[in-house]
Amino acid sequence: MPGADIAERKAEMKIKSAGVFAITYGLLLAGLAVYVLLDSFVIPHRYAYAKEENAAAAENTETAETDEAVGEQTQNVSEASGAAAKRGSGKSTKGRGKNRTGGETESGDGEDKLQEEDSEDVNTDTVNEYHGDGVDITLKQYRVNDTDVYVADVKLESADSLRTALAEDTYGRNVTEQPSVMADNNDAILAINGDFYGSRQSGYVIRGGILYRDKAQRGNEDLVILKNGEFLIIKEDEVSAGELLDMGAWDVFSFGPALITDGEIAVEEGEEVGKAMQSNPRTAIGVIDELHYVFLVADGRTADNTGLTLRELADFMKKLGVETAYNLDGGGSSAMVFKGELVNKPTTGGRKIGERSVSDIVYIR
Numbered sequence: 001m002p003g004a005d006i007a008e009r010k011a012e013m014k015i016k017s018a019g020v021f022a023i024t025y026g027l028l029l030a031g032l033a034v035y036v037l038l039d040s041f042v043i044p045h046r047y048a049y050a051k052e053e054n055a056a057a058a059e060n061t062e063t064a065e066t067d068e069a070v071g072e073q074t075q076n077v078s079e080a081s082g083a084a085a086k087r088g089s090g091k092s093t094k095g096r097g098k099n100r101t102g103g104e105t106e107s108g109d110g111e112d113k114l115q116e117e118d119s120e121d122v123n124t125d126t127v128n129e130y131h132g133d134g135v136d137i138t139l140k141q142y143r144v145n146d147t148d149v150y151v152a153d154v155k156l157e158s159a160d161s162l163r164t165a166l167a168e169d170t171y172g173r174n175v176t177e178q179p180s181v182m183a184d185n186n187d188a189i190l191a192i193n194g195d196f197y198g199s200r201q202s203g204y205v206i207r208g209g210i211l212y213r214d215k216a217q218r219g220n221e222d223l224v225i226l227k228n229g230e231f232l233i234i235k236e237d238e239v240s241a242g243e244l245l246d247m248g249a250w251d252v253f254s255f256g257p258a259l260i261t262d263g264e265i266a267v268e269e270g271e272e273v274g275k276a277m278q279s280n281p282r283t284a285i286g287v288i289d290e291l292h293y294v295f296l297v298a299d300g301r302t303a304d305n306t307g308l309t310l311r312e313l314a315d316f317m318k319k320l321g322v323e324t325a326y327n328l329d330g331g332g333s334s335a336m337v338f339k340g341e342l343v344n345k346p347t348t349g350g351r352k353i354g355e356r357s358v359s360d361i362v363y364i365r
Helices: 002-041 050-064 067-087 179-185 241-246 310-319
Strands: 045-049 122-132 135-144 147-156 162-166 170-173 190-193 205-207 210-213 221-226 231-235 249-253 258-261 282-289 292-298 324-328 336-338 360-364
Touching: 135 310, 147 336, 179 190, 179 336, 179 360, 190 282, 190 292, 205 241, 210 241, 231 324, 241 249, 258 282, 258 310, 282 310, 292 310, 310 324
Parallel strands: none
Antiparallel strands: 045 170, 122 135, 135 147, 147 292, 162 360, 190 336, 190 360, 205 210, 205 249, 221 231, 221 249, 258 324, 282 292, 282 324
């Protein structure tokens, strides 16, 4: 009957319309999900140009500081160390050395702290070295727990030589460059990857005395490098980013955890970073004495290199005589560049050998 045919056609049209709507809606949702993922992890968001801000900060420092101001800064550093210790979380290294403001303070010897061990699972070879312009670096390769570990022993005359750089000289999200590129752009003698701040939306970010992000990450341990080159370990739950600036913070890294504080191992057996594998490529930085640092990168994720656990990393750094040590971003990010050459074999995209582009580096110049 004609009426029945018409009703049947209308029903078919409704079904088709519903199907088209469902497909269109599904495509829109999928497109939105893809955009959110791209926006979160791929699309660069540039918030500040680091060199302009650092230049302004340096100019203000140079015009404002007098010998009296330098003395006040040294006093503030001492007060900062005491305040951090009272909180039960902050630890400082001993001594001071020459600071970034140009003030002279007493330096320690620190000559014999780097201990070399020759055993079945720890051996070493000197790979390269640099001496000049107030910078002395000896790069050694160790074999630890079936893993190649590269250790740069760094002695400085001034904390000005210890620096950081952001990818493309820009603070932002998903703004990245390879560590070797950043090292070359900043005339770095030695460089390692930093904390990859751009992969997270929380955790303090202070670079060159400039506060870029003050959103705390609950439970996070940070490494604070003061203007005079001292190291502090703090917890973001217990001190604000603004307070750190007032304490004289020059650079703050928010990856972690702390590996060694006051010469004692600070991580437990089995402790890990998020969902990281137990044995992993690692990057760490430590201080032995006044202006005497250790930059470390361990390979991993390959047939030749097992990688290190956090506890193995801490144990090894303690053998090097490190007083304070901090774990930076590891895994595929781990990279060391010395005199323009990539030292280690970083893994990215699984087990493929190659540099991962990251947000930042720590370097010596």
